[in-house]
Amino acid sequence: MKKNFLIPILLGATAALSLSACNDDISENPLQQEQQTDNLKIDQPNALEKVCYYVDQYWSSNSVLTTSLQNSADTSFMNSQMTKIASLWGRSNPTLRFVNDPSNFNSTYNAISYSTGKIYYGYAIYYDAKNKGGDIVNAMILAHEYGHQLQYIFGLPSVSESTARPNELEADGFAGYYLRRPNGYNQTSFAQIAAAYEFAQSIGDYQTTSSGHHGTPPQRRSAVRLGFLLGQYDLTASAFDYNFFYYYQGVLNGAYKMGKNTQYPEIDAYMSQYMDELRKIQSGEISGEEFKELK
Ligand SMILES: [Zn+2]
Numbered sequence: 001m002k003k004n005f006l007i008p009i010l011l012g013a014t015a016a017l018s019l020s021a022c023n024d025d026i027s028e029n030p031l032q033q034e035q036q037t038d039n040l041k042i043d044q045p046n047a048l049e050k051v052c053y054y055v056d057q058y059w060s061s062n063s064v065l066t067t068s069l070q071n072s073a074d075t076s077f078m079n080s081q082m083t084k085i086a087s088l089w090g091r092s093n094p095t096l097r098f099v100n101d102p103s104n105f106n107s108t109y110n111a112i113s114y115s116t117g118k119i120y121y122g123y124a125i126y127y128d129a130k131n132k133g134g135d136i137v138n139a140m141i142l143a144h145e146y147g148h149q150l151q152y153i154f155g156l157p158s159v160s161e162s163t164a165r166p167n168e169l170e171a172d173g174f175a176g177y178y179l180r181r182p183n184g185y186n187q188t189s190f191a192q193i194a195a196a197y198e199f200a201q202s203i204g205d206y207q208t209t210s211s212g213h214h215g216t217p218p219q220r221r222s223a224v225r226l227g228f229l230l231g232q233y234d235l236t237a238s239a240f241d242y243n244f245f246y247y248y249q250g251v252l253n254g255a256y257k258m259g260k261n262t263q264y265p266e267i268d269a270y271m272s273q274y275m276d277e278l279r280k281i282q283s284g285e286i287s288g289e290e291f292k293e294l295k
Contacts, residue, residue: 113148133195140196147174164214176227
């Protein structure tokens with residue numbers, strides 16, 4: 001098992017140094033051909049060599065790329081989820097592939113969203129997630145990874161920090177949104193997605209100064225909740241981004257904006273009912289058990 005259960009985004013590299021570092025690192029990897037097609041669409045300020053190295057570390061040199069999981073039911077579940085997630089945002093499917101390492105199963109404990117329109121999903125994280133919380137956990141991880149595709153496509157997130165945190169928390173938010181939408185995973189109560197956000201929380205980290213920081217566990221939990229609440233509305237990716245970051249400070253430190261969200265007054269009226277709750281999630285005043293009972 002890896003030291004951190006992170007789900008990193010392969011950030012589009014801007015510097016030639018970063019690019020060559022990625023390519024060098026992966027040169028003995030069967031994924032090399034895929035990597036060479038990299039044609040980065042947007043610049044991501046957080047592109048650091050470390051991120052590339054980190055990804056390379058997870059897809060070991062013995063990894064193989066495949067179109068299927070261990071059985072056809074799992075494969076069709078994931079492919080159908082991929083279609084549902086992409087079509088929710090009015091998009092055609094990205095390329096979804098699975099990664100297996102027969103010699104070291106746990107080395108594939110990862111899922112990666114590439115700026116070239118591909119999502120690579122490790123066998124190990126798939127089966128661990130399924131064992132821990134069932135299908136919904138993998139639906140959420142896939143929706144999180146697709147959230148990164150939306151970021152590549154639309155030049156999001158609109159907020160940048162010195163770490164990957166805004167990218168990652170927004171991706172958690174996109175996932176919470178997907179789980180709620182009627183034309184998404186269609187879960188009407190928050191308790192129904194408990195397994196999913198518990199998993200998201202479990203992979204939060206406290207490496208707050210690391211470039212790969214994904215947000216602390218309470219922040220990730222709050223981000224999923226915020227995305228779920230925004231799932232009350234049919235939003236474009238950019239509108240989701242606007243609203244997510246309008247309330248983002250509350251996810252980070254419980255300081256929700258009290259001013260009016262004049263661009264989306266209806267959403268603001270709805271969200272105002274949840275300000276105190278969101279603050280308490282972040283501060284820990286709402287316990288893990290109480291959190292599961294939220295509507
Ligand atoms: Zn991510």
